[in-house]
């Protein structure tokens with residue numbers, strides 16, 4: 001039997017009632033068979049200071065270990081001022097230091113995002129793609145999942161109300177699994 005694929009879900013919002021976290025939780029309930037999703041929020045990560053990169057705080061060590069342990073990454077981002085939130089960029093910066101110690105390298109990954117705005121985090125996601133390109137994350141190009149008007153998108157159970165959007169989430173998760181197995185090579189299937 002193939003081993004379970006470990007997917008790390010990184011949530012780029014610290015807000016208690018975050019729509020981004022809701023989207024990740026909706027994904028958790030839809031994970032394809034043979035996978036497990038571990039959700040990580042970015043609480044407890046201080047502002048990056050390069051003076052401290054040789055002795056990172058425990059939350060950063062934990063983040064790096066979680067990335068290393070994962071077979072693939074699923075990153076959910078809000079959009080702040082047409083880009084990714086500082087907490088997400090800050091966590092990425094910590095995780096990639098000191099130079100040469102980059103747990104993101106060669107990881108398969110997929111992006112998604114939710115916003116109350118009408119553009120569905122598209123600008124943030126394309127910025128995030130640029131950042132992850134520098135880290136050599138192998139991101140899935142298609143399908144994309146951009147949830148606009150997120151304040152109306154979820155029902156009381158936290159599932160996506162709209163069937164088309166729910167189906168897009170299914171497709172994204174299935175594509176991430178297929179992409180991960182493809183990058184791992186035939187021995188993983």
Ligand SMILES: Cc1cc2nc3c(=O)[nH]c(=O)nc-3n(C[C@H](O)[C@H](O)[C@H](O)COP(=O)(O)O)c2cc1C
Pocket residue numbers: 013014015017018019020021078079080081082083114115116117118119120121
């Ligand atoms: C500082 C800040 C900047 C924002 N800029 C944008 C933006 O550029 N585009 C957008 O669609 N929403 C923007 N928003 C609205 C967010 O989509 C909204 O606050 C959303 O709920 C954040 O995600 P969360 O619910 O996961 O915390 C901004 C919100 C904040 C706090």
